[in-house]
Amino acid sequence: MYKLRPFSYSFNKSGKTKNIFLEETLSFDKNELVAIVGPSGGGKTTLLKILKGIIPEYSSGVLEGEVTFHGKPLSGSNFQDNLKKILYLFQNPFSQLIYPTPEEEFLFSMENFNFTHQEMNASREKFEELFNLKNVWGKQNSQLSNGECQKLVLASLLAINPEVLLLDEPTAFLDPEARADFYHFLNTIRGNRLVIIVDHHIEEIKDIVTRVIEVSIDGKISPRADLKFSEVKAQESFGLEEIAIPRFSELQLKMSNMSFSYVKKTSLLENLNTHFKAGEIIAIKGKNGTGKSTLFKLLAGIMNPTTGNVTLEMGKKKFVNKKIFPNVGFIFQNPESHFFYDTIAEELKQSFKHIASLELKEAILKRFFHEINLDKSPFLLSEGEKRRLSILMTVFLGKSLLLFDEPTFGQDQRSIKEISQLMRELKKLGLIQVFISHDDAFIKETADRVFVLKSGSLNEIS
Amino acid sequence: MKFLEGKKEYIHSWYLLIMSGFGLIFLLASTTLPLNFLMASFLLFLYKKNGLTNKVLFRLMAYALIFASVFLFLNLLYPGEKLKVGEQITLGQFTFYKAALMNGLINFARLFMLSLVSMCSTYAIIYTKVILYLIIHKGLKVVMGYPLLIALNSILLFKEEFDRIRLSAKFRGLGWWDRIFVLFPLLVFAIRHSQRGALSLVTRGLNPNKSFYFGYDLVTSDRKWLRSFFLMFICLVAIAIYFR
Numbered sequence: 001m002y003k004l005r006p007f008s009y010s011f012n013k014s015g016k017t018k019n020i021f022l023e024e025t026l027s028f029d030k031n032e033l034v035a036i037v038g039p040s041g042g043g044k045t046t047l048l049k050i051l052k053g054i055i056p057e058y059s060s061g062v063l064e065g066e067v068t069f070h071g072k073p074l075s076g077s078n079f080q081d082n083l084k085k086i087l088y089l090f091q092n093p094f095s096q097l098i099y100p101t102p103e104e105e106f107l108f109s110m111e112n113f114n115f116t117h118q119e120m121n122a123s124r125e126k127f128e129e130l131f132n133l134k135n136v137w138g139k140q141n142s143q144l145s146n147g148e149c150q151k152l153v154l155a156s157l158l159a160i161n162p163e164v165l166l167l168d169e170p171t172a173f174l175d176p177e178a179r180a181d182f183y184h185f186l187n188t189i190r191g192n193r194l195v196i197i198v199d200h201h202i203e204e205i206k207d208i209v210t211r212v213i214e215v216s217i218d219g220k221i222s223p224r225a226d227l228k229f230s231e232v233k234a235q236e237s238f239g240l241e242e243i244a245i246p247r248f249s250e251l252q253l254k255m256s257n258m259s260f261s262y263v264k265k266t267s268l269l270e271n272l273n274t275h276f277k278a279g280e281i282i283a284i285k286g287k288n289g290t291g292k293s294t295l296f297k298l299l300a301g302i303m304n305p306t307t308g309n310v311t312l313e314m315g316k317k318k319f320v321n322k323k324i325f326p327n328v329g330f331i332f333q334n335p336e337s338h339f340f341y342d343t344i345a346e347e348l349k350q351s352f353k354h355i356a357s358l359e360l361k362e363a364i365l366k367r368f369f370h371e372i373n374l375d376k377s378p379f380l381l382s383e384g385e386k387r388r389l390s391i392l393m394t395v396f397l398g399k400s401l402l403l404f405d406e407p408t409f410g411q412d413q414r415s416i417k418e419i420s421q422l423m424r425e426l427k428k429l430g431l432i433q434v435f436i437s438h439d440d441a442f443i444k445e446t447a448d449r450v451f452v453l454k455s456g457s458l459n460e461i462s
Numbered sequence: 463m464k465f466l467e468g469k470k471e472y473i474h475s476w477y478l479l480i481m482s483g484f485g486l487i488f489l490l491a492s493t494t495l496p497l498n499f500l501m502a503s504f505l506l507f508l509y510k511k512n513g514l515t516n517k518v519l520f521r522l523m524a525y526a527l528i529f530a531s532v533f534l535f536l537n538l539l540y541p542g543e544k545l546k547v548g549e550q551i552t553l554g555q556f557t558f559y560k561a562a563l564m565n566g567l568i569n570f571a572r573l574f575m576l577s578l579v580s581m582c583s584t585y586a587i588i589y590t591k592v593i594l595y596l597i598i599h600k601g602l603k604v605v606m607g608y609p610l611l612i613a614l615n616s617i618l619l620f621k622e623e624f625d626r627i628r629l630s631a632k633f634r635g636l637g638w639w640d641r642i643f644v645l646f647p648l649l650v651f652a653i654r655h656s657q658r659g660a661l662s663l664v665t666r667g668l669n670p671n672k673s674f675y676f677g678y679d680l681v682t683s684d685r686k687w688l689r690s691f692f693l694m695f696i697c698l699v700a701i702a703i704y705f706r
Contacts, residue, residue: 054665058664083669087665087666092658095655095659096662096665096666097662098608098611098612098662099615100590100618107675109666111673112668112672114671114673115673120675140618142621157666326635329633330630332626332630334623337623337627337630340631341643342646350634350636379650394633394634399633
């Protein structure tokens with residue numbers, strides 16, 4: 001199917017020329033499930049775009065060398081010929097939406113390739129079952145959670161039955177159950193097709209992957225023998241003791257009979273009663289669409305509960321419902337929502353002003369980014385780097401309650417360890433940290449208490 | 463919920479758009495208030511049938527009322543030279559010409575109806591359906607129609623992103639000066655969204671020979687409503703010209 005002879009692709013990234021290159025010949029064939037691994041910012045997404053033909057067809061960079069599909073280059077008229085054969089799922093599923101409603105969105109890809117009504121109906125039934133899409137019908141696309149959106153776009157692409165599937169973190173927002181079903185599905189369909197996947201859930205895909213390609217941080221593409229990576233060791237302390245943000249000891253976050261509903265008579269969250277204490281790291285798990293993001297909005301004081309209260313107690317001071325807002329640091333799912341300024345330095349200025357030591361600032365940056373130019377726009381970073389920047393911009397603001405929405409999305413193992421280490425050190429300052437995650441390994445390593453949100457109830461699990 | 467449950471329209475959005483266009487021209491041109499009221503009521507009836515809720519209607523009425531009131535005050539404060547004659551009315555500390563007040567009230571009523579109908583139309587007309595109808599039945603090219611569709615549908619995403627950016631600024635405690643720069647990330651979002659949307663259309667295989675699951679066809683009742691509307695429109699125009 002694919003033949004990749006030595007090639008190099010160079011493009012401008014943050015003012016520097018970034019190179020992605022291959023020094024040997026590689027070929028991929030059907031019945032393979034190839035995992036592309038490597039640190040975030042290395043060029044995994046770029047490699048997928050080369051394999052789709054988006055690069056060089058829709059790119060300003062320079063590709064030298066040869067990448068062929070069925071013996072023909074991927075660009076020019078061949079790009080159009082390969083549209084149905086090679087399908088590509090973007091990293092951010094919302095980027096791929098065309099229509100306002102999920103139903104039309106699901107049918108769009110099949111309509112483009114002139115599927116009959118019977119075929120479309122059969123696909124709908126099949127994927128409705130596989131991805132539990134019944135929950136999304138009738139909604140607006142703008143109302144979908146990331147997980148729901150990801151399932152929808154995936155289903156729409158898979159319904160085409162392509163020869164090649166290029167998947168960029170297809171399970172990043174899926175809950176473990178949906179992930180397991182999806183991996184099983186991938187394994188069953190790969191028989192007469194090629195699947196190339198970028199995924200950080202290495203433990204979960206290792207049994208179905210047939211080959212592994214690594215893209216190193218300097219852009220070198222090379223085959224790996226397997227998915228066994230040397231265990232990333234526990235990271236050294238950041239040394240946050242000296243930073244000048246308040247310490248909290250008498251801090252509590254209480255939910256008292258808290259309920260919430262968007263539609264009358266249909267409670268999304270029902271009668272939540274629990275409390276988190278100073279220095280605790282809380283993980284919230286739950287299936288896609290169960291209301292985790294809504295719970296976060298209530299804890300942050302963005303919305304008021306329909307009934308009951310959420311209270312943040314800081315010693316004698318009490319902040320109820322929306323009054324909590326000034327004490328909260330919120331890390332959004334979409335890191336771009338955090339960025340306001342032209343440069344990374346300006347974005348970090350507010351958060352880093354509490355860190356007097358220049359060495360400490362540099363050490364933190366070095367551990368969070370392989371290479372960073374502070375004078376460049378934050379929008380030019382890779383998705384994983386943007387996420388890490390948004391975390392650094394928020395955690396040192398001196399807020400007593402930190403809420404992280406999917407902090408490990410798009411992160412390699414090393415970065416996940418660094419984020420975990422940072423959270424554990426912030427714990428010593430007495431902050432309450434709550435995070436939503438589908439990453440069980442991260443939860444196990446980081447959280448003190450784990451809660452599952454199911455059918456409107458929040459239950460602690462051991 | 464079942465696939466495509468509850469998506470039926472009382473009247474096709476394409477015809478509703480045509481009626482709204484003609485209706486708005488009439489409301490803009492006519493100065494005969496009872497006729498304007500008749501036209502606005504007819505259009506609002508169709509919007510209600512097409513799914514406009516009472517809650518939204520009352521909210522939009524409030525907006526239209528504020529907008530029209532501002533216009534009324536401007537009419538009273540700065541009347542034209544021709545209106546600065548005749549009897550004067552004193553309300554508290556303010557004194558107005560009666561002619562200016564009457565003229566202001568007429569403009570207020572016209573503007574209220576005009577702005578209410580135009581705002582309600584955006585809630586009742588499904589623009590996706592209009593564009594798809596034009597692509598399927600009226601030869602609008604897919605390379606024109608689909609980018610337009612993405613642009614229209616991105617409005618809700620923009621709103622969500624705007625809310626998130628605003629919240630982010632509040633969480634960071636940025637001052638009002640910095641918050642003005644909310645436009646910068648929103649602009650970046652717009653550019654990136656259009657870039658990704660275009661790429662999505664290409665990678666998902668959009669082509670001129672595509673088929674459509676739904677026909678977005680007009681039905682007999684749509685045509686009946688359109689005919690009724692134009693009959694009423696012609697009558698109202700004739701009466702308005704007669705009484706001008």
